[in-house]
Amino acid sequence: MKKPNDIILHAVTKVAVPIILAFSFHLFFSGHHNPGGGFIGGLAIASALTLLFLAFDIETVRANIGVDFKVVAAIGVLLAVLTGVGSFFFDAPFLSHTFDYFNLPIFGKTELATAVLFDIGVALAVIGTSVTTILSISEDR
Amino acid sequence: MNNIVILPIIIPLIMGMILVIFRKSIQFQRWMSLIAIAAVGSTSIYLMTQIKGHGMQTLQLGGWQAPFGVSMVADMFAVLLLATTSFVALCCLIYAFGSIGRERESYYFYPMFLFLLTGINGSFLTGDIFNLFVCFEVMLISSYVLLSLGGTKIQLRESIKYVLVNIISSFLFLLAVAYLYAMTGTLNLAHLSVRIAEVGQDGLMTTVAILFLIVFSLKAALFLFFWLPGSYSAPPTAVAAVFAALLTKVGMYAIFRMFTLVFYHEPQVTHLIIGILGGLTMVLGAFGAIAYWDIKKILAYNVIVGVGLIMSGLAAFTSTAITGSIYYLIHDIIIKALIFLLGGTMIHLTGTSNLKDMSGLIRTHPYVGWMFFIAALSLAGIPPLSGFIGKVLITKGTFEASYFWLGGIGLLTSLLVLYSVMKIFMNGFWGETLLSEDMEKGTTKGLMFPMGCLLAATVALGFGAEGIHEYVSMAAEGLLRPELYIEAVLGRNPMP
Numbered sequence: 125m126k127k128p129n130d131i132i133l134h135a136v137t138k139v140a141v142p143i144i145l146a147f148s149f150h151l152f153f154s155g156h157h158n159p160g161g162g163f164i165g166g167l168a169i170a171s172a173l174t175l176l177f178l179a180f181d182i183e184t185v186r187a188n189i190g191v192d193f194k195v196v197a198a199i200g201v202l203l204a205v206l207t208g209v210g211s212f213f214f215d216a217p218f219l220s221h222t223f224d225y226f227n228l229p230i231f232g233k234t235e236l237a238t239a240v241l242f243d244i245g246v247a248l249a250v251i252g253t254s255v256t257t258i259l260s261i262s263e264d265r
Numbered sequence: 266m267n268n269i270v271i272l273p274i275i276i277p278l279i280m281g282m283i284l285v286i287f288r289k290s291i292q293f294q295r296w297m298s299l300i301a302i303a304a305v306g307s308t309s310i311y312l313m314t315q316i317k318g319h320g321m322q323t324l325q326l327g328g329w330q331a332p333f334g335v336s337m338v339a340d341m342f343a344v345l346l347l348a349t350t351s352f353v354a355l356c357c358l359i360y361a362f363g364s365i366g367r368e369r370e371s372y373y374f375y376p377m378f379l380f381l382l383t384g385i386n387g388s389f390l391t392g393d394i395f396n397l398f399v400c401f402e403v404m405l406i407s408s409y410v411l412l413s414l415g416g417t418k419i420q421l422r423e424s425i426k427y428v429l430v431n432i433i434s435s436f437l438f439l440l441a442v443a444y445l446y447a448m449t450g451t452l453n454l455a456h457l458s459v460r461i462a463e464v465g466q467d468g469l470m471t472t473v474a475i476l477f478l479i480v481f482s483l484k485a486a487l488f489l490f491f492w493l494p495g496s497y498s499a500p501p502t503a504v505a506a507v508f509a510a511l512l513t514k515v516g517m518y519a520i521f522r523m524f525t526l527v528f529y530h531e532p533q534v535t536h537l538i539i540g541i542l543g544g545l546t547m548v549l550g551a552f553g554a555i556a557y558w559d560i561k562k563i564l565a566y567n568v569i570v571g572v573g574l575i576m577s578g579l580a581a582f583t584s585t586a587i588t589g590s591i592y593y594l595i596h597d598i599i600i601k602a603l604i605f606l607l608g609g610t611m612i613h614l615t616g617t618s619n620l621k622d623m624s625g626l627i628r629t630h631p632y633v634g635w636m637f638f639i640a641a642l643s644l645a646g647i648p649p650l651s652g653f654i655g656k657v658l659i660t661k662g663t664f665e666a667s668y669f670w671l672g673g674i675g676l677l678t679s680l681l682v683l684y685s686v687m688k689i690f691m692n693g694f695w696g697e698t699l700l701s702e703d704m705e706k707g708t709t710k711g712l713m714f715p716m717g718c719l720l721a722a723t724v725a726l727g728f729g730a731e732g733i734h735e736y737v738s739m740a741a742e743g744l745l746r747p748e749l750y751i752e753a754v755l756g757r758n759p760m761p
Contacts, residue, residue, distance in 0.1 A: 197286035202283070205275055218324065218326055218327075
């Protein structure tokens with residue numbers, strides 16, 4: 125039997141994945157003032173990866189994204205907890221967060237908060253967990 | 266502000282995550298998990314001295330004032346359990362080194378063990394009902410993994426039941442929290458206590474209290490224990506010992522916390538129900554313990570009897586009975602771990618859990634035999650050992666509260682418990698030696714040390730009951746006087 129040619133699927137995926145990723149970054153960064161945040165941002169990124177896994181096969185994606193997603197999840201949780209531990213050094217209660225305004229080159233006056241680091245941890249944990257689940261179910265032969 | 270309070274929760278969490286990253290090196294995993302649990306143990310002992318000197322230690326996470334943020338509260342009751350938990354976990358971990366097998370070790374056994382401790386420690390230390398739910402889930406999800414890790418047929422069958430029961434009880438927990446939040450508008454335990462004391466515990470509130478009782482009874486195996494014998498006999502010995510020692514205790518801790526701090530206004534309803542359930546639990550558990558010829562089943566039903574006895578101390582709700590319950594809780598954590606490890610060692614040696622197929626182990630393994638004998642006496646509550654003082658105080662407390670039937674059931678079931686464990690001892694250790702040394706299925710190499718530690722602890726707890734009496738009575742005082750807890754969390758001027 126001839127292998128079906130998925131050229132349309134591949135072409136659409138190549139366009140769609142960057143758009144989904146951009147949207148998920150937007151969701152991630154809007155979390156503080158608008159609906160969004162680490163959990164939904166991470167899930168959206170995981171959905172982009174899932175689309176890649178569906179359109180191409182797992183080995184191809186693995187060759188291009190060479191990370192172990194279990195480790196990604198672990199690093200995410202570590203990052204989230206360590207932002208809490210960071211407050212130990214400033215004589216503040218665990219999980220105290222702080223923020224300040226900085227003048228960044230392109231963005232101008234920007235509010236940077238340590239809660240974003242916590243959210244990055246959440247997002248990484250969500251990405252790692254969901255992709256690990258999908259991969260370990262699909263690898264079952 | 267006191268960041269030490271959070272350390273027992275985040276040390277195992279951080280270490281567990283690090284171990285997920287460094288999965289390959291088994292030696293590294295072993296040493297690091299040992300160090301993490303030892304660190305938690307020393308932290309809890311430090312906290313104990315702090316509480317003795319300066320009263321309850323609280324931490325408002327993120328610096329938000331009490332009813333608005335999540336509070337962490339370390340009172341003496343929680344910290345006593347925390348220290349015992351760390352000690353027992355350490356012993357079970359060392360036992361796991363020699364018995365769990367490379368296969369399981371390389372598939373995240375140690376991280377899961379540490380996450381289980383994260384959940385247990387979090388449940389002990391939290392001062393917020395929803396955070397308690399989250400910590401329960403952390404504990405339960407790790408226990409699902411530990412129960413099914415290895416993937417033998419019996420493990421998979423039992424873990425389906427266990428997961429199903431616990432998901433339903435977690436759902437009920439969430440429902441109960443929702444009702445409580447709708448009625449009081451707060452989730453902080455201390456604030457809940459203030460609010461309920463203000464408006465009074467009416468019929469609706471008592472109904473919610475009973476819903477909480479059902480939820481925690483499912484977790485603590487108080488009367489609703491149908492899931493326990495199967496799921497506690499499925500996992501490998503080290504895991505079963507941790508489950509038997511710790512998981513039901515967290516449910517009991519939650520019942521104690523809720524019914525001494527929040528729902529203490531209608532003891533003639535709620536505490537009487539707890540007493541009736543406790544009595545039934547003891548009777549049914551004792552029946553189960555004497556009925557079986559399977560070591561794992563006998564020991565699992567003994568866990569259930571212990572739950573009933575501790576809860577009858579709460580039902581009596583006098584100072585003596587609560588003190589007795591705390592003594593017995595500490596004793597029960599240690600002795601259940603010890604007896605499960607000893608029973609598991611017997612199964613490990615003979616390759617069977619059926620008592621009728623084993624005999625005369627004392628000739629080849631005298632140390633295991635006499636350790637089992639002492640552990641059995643301690644479990645039944647024979648005077649110099651640790652089970653005695655708790656049982657006496659609970660019985661005395663139930664008589665003081667004129668629940669004579671409850672005290673009577675407690676004494677009667679002690680006899681049946683003694684009979685059930687002596688049945689193991691006499692059938693397994695006495696008689697003709699069936700197995701010679703080289704026919705045995707395993708060795709006790711590396712397994713004796715953790716069991717020796719636990720045995721030493723139970724003997725020391727029995728002889729040194731006076732030594733920790735100061736701490737136990739302080740814990741009982743903290744439970745019987747909720748205003749101490751409220752003042753520690755909310756400060757001197759409680760929130761409106």
